[in-house]
Amino acid sequence: xxxxxxxxxxxxxxxxxxxxxxxxxxxxxxxxxxxxxxxxxxxxxxxxxxxxxxxxxxxxxxxxxxxxxxxxxxxxxxxxxxxxxxxxxxxxxxxxxxxxxxxxxxxxxxxxxxxxxxxxxxxxxxxxxxxxxxxxxxxxxxxxxxxxxxx
Numbered sequence: 001x002x003x004x005x006x007x008x009x010x011x012x013x014x015x016x017x018x019x020x021x022x023x024x025x026x027x028x029x030x031x032x033x034x035x036x037x038x039x040x041x042x043x044x045x046x047x048x049x050x051x052x053x054x055x056x057x058x059x060x061x062x063x064x065x066x067x068x069x070x071x072x073x074x075x076x077x078x079x080x081x082x083x084x085x086x087x088x089x090x091x092x093x094x095x096x097x098x099x100x101x102x103x104x105x106x107x108x109x110x111x112x113x114x115x116x117x118x119x120x121x122x123x124x125x126x127x128x129x130x131x132x133x134x135x136x137x138x139x140x141x142x143x144x145x146x147x148x149x150x151x
Contacts, residue, residue: 002130003130019066020067021067021068022058022068022069022070023069023070023098024069024070024071024072025069025070025071025098025138025140026072026073026077026140027072027073027077027138027142028073028076028077028079028140029073029140030055030057030072030073030074032139033071033073033138033140034059034071036138036139037059037069037071037138038059039115040112040115040117040138041061041144042061042062043060043061043062043069044059044060045057045059046058046059046060046068053074053075054072054073054074054075055072055073056071056072056073057070057071058070059071061100069098079141080140080141080142081141082141083120083137083141084118085120086120086121086135089120089143097135097142097143097144097145098142098144098145099144099145099146099147100144100145100146100147101146101147101148101149102147102148103148104148105123105132105134105146105147105148106123106132108134108146109122109123109136109146112136117136118136118137119134119135119136120135120136120137120143121133121134121135122134125150127150130149130150131147131148131149131150132147132148133145133146133147134146
């Protein structure tokens with residue numbers, strides 16, 4: 001079942017210029033996080049800066065020029081819950097996951113497995129939204145979804 005068409009664009013909105021730009025991921029080890037996203041997911045380093053005792057960096061996916069991942073490291077962050085099961089993760093309120101569209105979820109998961117990335121949910125079809133999905137976690141328990149449009 002395909003998704004319903006989006007409602008008409010609202011150029012009269014005072015928020016008409018709003019577009020996605022980045023998502024921030026808080027990690028206890030700044031350098032390890034940069035390395036993990038670059039080595040495991042082929043992100044590209046864009047820029048880094050300091051903010052108080054924090055180190056921050058923007059990373060970009062291999063071919064995406066429009067959306068960035070912000071890594072925030074330094075000081076002592078409170079650890080997240082350890083996600084090993086997708087259903088259990090859905091019980092916790094607040095930010096849940098970041099999603100990237102891919103051509104093939106199965107090929108993506110196979111490569112992630114080869115790179116020894118933790119798979120939280122094996123590929124499955126969610127017909128209600130015409131997507132094939134899979135979930136992984138980074139070493140700091142941030143969930144990442146990969147989605148493919150079912151045809």
